[in-house]
Amino acid sequence: DTAVSQTPKYLVTQMGNDKSIKCEQNLGHDTMYWYKQDSKKFLKIMFSYNNKELIINETVPNRFSPKSPDKAHLNLHINSLELGDSAVYFCASSFGTGNRGNEKLFFGSGTQLSVL
Amino acid sequence: AQSVTQLDSHVSVSEGTPVLLRCNYSSSYSPSLFWYVQHPNKGLQLLLKYTSAATLVKGINGFEAEFKKSETSFHLTKPSAHMSDAAEYFCVVRNTGFQKLVFGTGTRLLVSP
Numbered sequence: 001d002t003a004v005s006q007t008p009k010y011l012v013t014q015m016g017n018d019k020s021i022k023c024e025q026n027l028g029h030d031t032m033y034w035y036k037q038d039s040k041k042f043l044k045i046m047f048s049y050n051n052k053e054l055i056i057n058e059t060v061p062n063r064f065s066p067k068s069p070d071k072a073h074l075n076l077h078i079n080s081l082e083l084g085d086s087a088v089y090f091c092a093s094s095f096g097t098g099n100r101g102n103e104k105l106f107f108g109s110g111t112q113l114s115v116l
Numbered sequence: 117a118q119s120v121t122q123l124d125s126h127v128s129v130s131e132g133t134p135v136l137l138r139c140n141y142s143s144s145y146s147p148s149l150f151w152y153v154q155h156p157n158k159g160l161q162l163l164l165k166y167t168s169a170a171t172l173v174k175g176i177n178g179f180e181a182e183f184k185k186s187e188t189s190f191h192l193t194k195p196s197a198h199m200s201d202a203a204e205y206f207c208v209v210r211n212t213g214f215q216k217l218v219f220g221t222g223t224r225l226l227v228s229p
Binding site: 090 | 152157158160161162204206216217219221222224
């Protein structure tokens with residue numbers, strides 16, 4: 001019954017590795033997001049997809065590559081992990097975008113990434 | 117540019133006493149404003165939102181917020197705190213016509229018995 005589910009919940013890995021985080025929503029939403037929350041709880045958007053189309057792409061290193069195979073899924077692949085990538089990554093979804101949509105975002109419970 | 121400033125990183129109250137979490141916004145346009153709550157090890161949940169209708173907005177769990185344009189504020193209040201209110205609260209702004217939500221740095225609410 002989980003509305004927005006992301007896996008894994010915890011991810012511990014070495015510098016230089018490549019890892020993926022998966023996200024799925026069963027709410028029928030057409031827009032999905034990736035947010036990064038740093039150690040000071042600051043939450044910043046990374047990417048947003050609407051109907052599998054990239055609509056927000058913030059200043060994020062190109063080591064981060066989102067992929068949306070369909071509008072219910074948005075995965076995040078990270079190449080050559082660095083220490084500074086350690087954070088909690090949240091997936092979210094909503095109906096529509098901006099003025100045309102509903103800003104009520106539904107968040108997953110987060111993936112805590114620790115890069116050693 | 118749009119931004120929000122949450123004036124307190126931590127707020128401590130006793131159970132049963134009022135809660136005030138402060139937020140000031142900066143926006144060149146008519147903003148939409150939100151409060152989200154994050155309980156430990158959970159994702160964020162929308163508490164309430166203001167989108168240029170009534171200036172006093174009621175949300176879930178007894179919270180409400182008042183939009184004051186003259187003060188550029190959108191403070192979150194609750195008359196009586198409950199232990200379950202202990203969480204991190206985020207004030208969020210979005211300018212009309214823009215797609216991006218901008219989050220504040222958060223205020224941790226601590227509730228003691």
